[in-house]
Amino acid sequence: MLQLSQLFIYPIKSLGGISVQSAEVTSRGFKHDRRLMLVNEYGHFMTQREFAKMALLKTIIEGNGIRVSNQNGNSVLIPFDIDKQPLHQFAVWDDTCMGQYINDAIDEWFTQTLDIKCRLVYMPDDSEREVDQRYAKPGMITSFADAYPFLLIGQSSLDDLNKRMALPLPMDRFRPNIVFTGGEAYSEDLMNQVEISGITFYGAKLCARCVLTTIDQQTAAKAKEPLKTLASYRMKNNKIMFGQNLVHENTGTISVGDELKVLSTHTEERFIIEYKPAKTA
Numbered sequence: 001m002l003q004l005s006q007l008f009i010y011p012i013k014s015l016g017g018i019s020v021q022s023a024e025v026t027s028r029g030f031k032h033d034r035r036l037m038l039v040n041e042y043g044h045f046m047t048q049r050e051f052a053k054m055a056l057l058k059t060i061i062e063g064n065g066i067r068v069s070n071q072n073g074n075s076v077l078i079p080f081d082i083d084k085q086p087l088h089q090f091a092v093w094d095d096t097c098m099g100q101y102i103n104d105a106i107d108e109w110f111t112q113t114l115d116i117k118c119r120l121v122y123m124p125d126d127s128e129r130e131v132d133q134r135y136a137k138p139g140m141i142t143s144f145a146d147a148y149p150f151l152l153i154g155q156s157s158l159d160d161l162n163k164r165m166a167l168p169l170p171m172d173r174f175r176p177n178i179v180f181t182g183g184e185a186y187s188e189d190l191m192n193q194v195e196i197s198g199i200t201f202y203g204a205k206l207c208a209r210c211v212l213t214t215i216d217q218q219t220a221a222k223a224k225e226p227l228k229t230l231a232s233y234r235m236k237n238n239k240i241m242f243g244q245n246l247v248h249e250n251t252g253t254i255s256v257g258d259e260l261k262v263l264s265t266h267t268e269e270r271f272i273i274e275y276k277p278a279k280t281a
Contacts (some may be wrong), residue, residue, distance in 0.1 A: 001182055001259055002180050002181070002182040002183050002187075002259065002260040002262070003180060003181050003258070003259055003260065004178060004179070004180050004196065004254065004255065004256050004257060004258045004259075004260060005020070005036055005155055005179050005180060006019060006176075006178075006179035006256065007019070007020050007023045007030075007174075007177065007178060007179070007254070007255075007256060008020070008021070008175070008176060008177055008204045009023060009030050009031075009032055009033045009034055009177070010033055010034050010059075010175065011034070011035065011059045011061070011066045011078075012030045012034070012036040012037065012038065012046065012057075012059060012066070012068065013034045013036065013037040013038070013047065013144045013145070014038070014046065014047040014048050014054050014055075014212075015038075015054055015055075015057045015058075015059055015068065016055065016056075016057060016058040016059050016217065017059070017098070017175060018059055018060060018061060021029045021255060021256050022253055022254070022255040022256070023177075023253065023254060023255075024251075024252075024253050025248060025250075025251050025253065025254060026201050026251055026254055027141060027251060028112050028128075028141045028142050028143050028149055029142055029145065029149030029177070030080050030152060030177060031152075032061060032066065033143055033145070033149075033177065033271065034143040034144040034145045035122060035123045035143050036066070036078060036120060036121065036123075036146065037090070037092075037099070037121045037123075037124055037144040038114075038118050038119070038120055038121070039053070039090060039106075039118060039119055039120075039121055040116065040117065040118050040280060041117045041118070041119075043088070043090060043091075043266070044091070045090065045091070045092055045157045046116075046118060047142070047212065048220075049210060049211055049212055049214050051114060051116065052116065052215050052220040052221075052222060053114065053120060053216045053220045054220075055215055055216070055218075055259070056070065056071050056219075056220050057070055057107055057113065057114075062077070063082050064077070064079055064080060064081070065078050065079040065081075066078045068260075069172070069235060070113045071232070073110075074113070074258075076105075076106055076110075076122065077107040078102065078106060078195065081098075082102055082122050082124075083103075085100040085101055085102070086100065087100050087124075087127065087172045088101070088121075089277075090121060091223075092129075092144055092145075092146070093146060093147065095129060095147075097123065097127060097129035097144070098123075099121040099122055099123045099124075099127060099144075100121065100122055100124060101119055101121060101122075102120050102121075102122055102128045103121070104174050107119040108118060108121050109231075111183075121144075123143055123144055124186060125149070125218065125281040126145065127201065128141045129141055129142055129143070129144075131147070131148060131149070131204070131247055132147060132205075133262040134150075134206075135204040135205050135245075135247070136202075136245075136247045137249075138250075138259070140247045140249075144249075147205075147245065148204055148205070148245035148246065148247060149177075149246070149247060149248065150177045150178055150201065150245065150246035150247075150248065151174075151175065151176045151178070151207055151243050151244070151245055151246070152176065152177070152178045152179075152180070152188050152191070152201075152203075152221045152243060152244050152245075152246050153171070153174055153175065153176040153178075153188060153242070153243040153244075154177055154179070154180055154181075154182075154183055154185065154186070154187055154188045155171075155180065155181045155186060155215045156173055156181070156182075156183055156185040156186075156187070157185045157186050157187075157188065157243070158174070159185065160185035160186070160278060161226060161229065161230065161242075163278045164229050164232075164233075164278045164279075165225055165226065165229050166261045167225070169225070169226055169261050170217075173214075173215075173216075173217065174209070174213060174242060174243060175212070176243060178196075178246075178254075180260045185275070186273065186275065187231075188203075188243065188244045189206060189241075189244060189249070189266075189271055189272070189273060190202045190203075190265075190266045190271055190272070191262055191265065191266070192264040192265050192266045193262075193263040193264040194246075194260055194261060194262050194263060195260075195261045195263055196254045196258050196259070196260050196261070197252060197253065197255070197258045198250075198252055199234065199248060199250055199251065199252045199254060199261075200248060200249045200250060201246045201247070202242075202246060202247050202248070202249075203244045203245075203246060203266060203271070204246060204247045205244070205245045206236065206241040206243075206244055206245075206270070206271060206273075207241060207242060207243040207244060207245050208240065208241060209227065209230065209239075209240045209241065209242050209243075211227070213226055213242075214226070214227055214228060218237055227240055228240075230242055232276075233276040234273060235273075236273050237270075241273060244271075
């Protein structure tokens with residue numbers, strides 16, 4: 001049986017994530033997941049790719065908002081009840097979506113903490129960012145995530161990768177939303193339609209990995225792994241693939257321990273990567 005083992009929510013794009021036992025699936029992804037995003041003074045979205053120390057900002061969900069803490073123990077609370085402000089256009093990669101600024105005090109906290117002028121942006125309910133229609137059905141939306149509402153990774157896939165490296169890496173390097181146990185390594189590649197707790201998910205696209213995976217999420221230190229090792233056996237169309245992006249149709253709640261049922265599998269060539277066994281000593 002395939003079974004959910006970990007669930008993660010990332011309230012602010014590219015900041016520390018939160019491990020949860022249950023998560024509410026909304027129309028655009030997990031509740032609270034990447035509804036907030038930092039932008040620089042030019043309105044361009046910020047990530048760990050350029051600012052690795054964003055990894056050191058940790059988030060927790062409190063009764064009335066998202067609390068962000070830095071290494072010095074200082075924190076700021078972003079309330080759930082955000083005053084409505086004028087909407088502005090923001091780009092996330094090739095997409096343009098609408099969001100609003102929150103307030104100057106919160107912006108100043110992040111500016112001081114990261115030592116770069118920046119502002120926090122919120123995606124209100126009336127801002128809908130449609131998922132790439134080449135890989136989804138009309139009306140499917142997401143948040144400020146890179147492209148899709150969910151990232152699925154099998155624990156067996158990470159275990160297989162770690163067998164190939166001198167130092168094993170934790171799952172947080174890959175920033176998934178849903179992790180499952182059971183099945184063979186990289187079995188998530190071929191999952192087309194799956195069901196979890198009555199909610200239907202569809203495999204949209206293999207996830208191409210970038211330098212963010214080389215950043216230690218606890219120290220912000222950079223290294224060559226895991227991209228160096230992944231490049232030796234997980235290349236597809238000149239991209240390094242690890243995990244699959246999901247879209248979904250309905251809403252509800254999923255929990256650690258739930259069964260992941262595979263209803264159909266992909267047959268398209270773009271989902272197929274030949275498995276190369278790890279070399280044994």
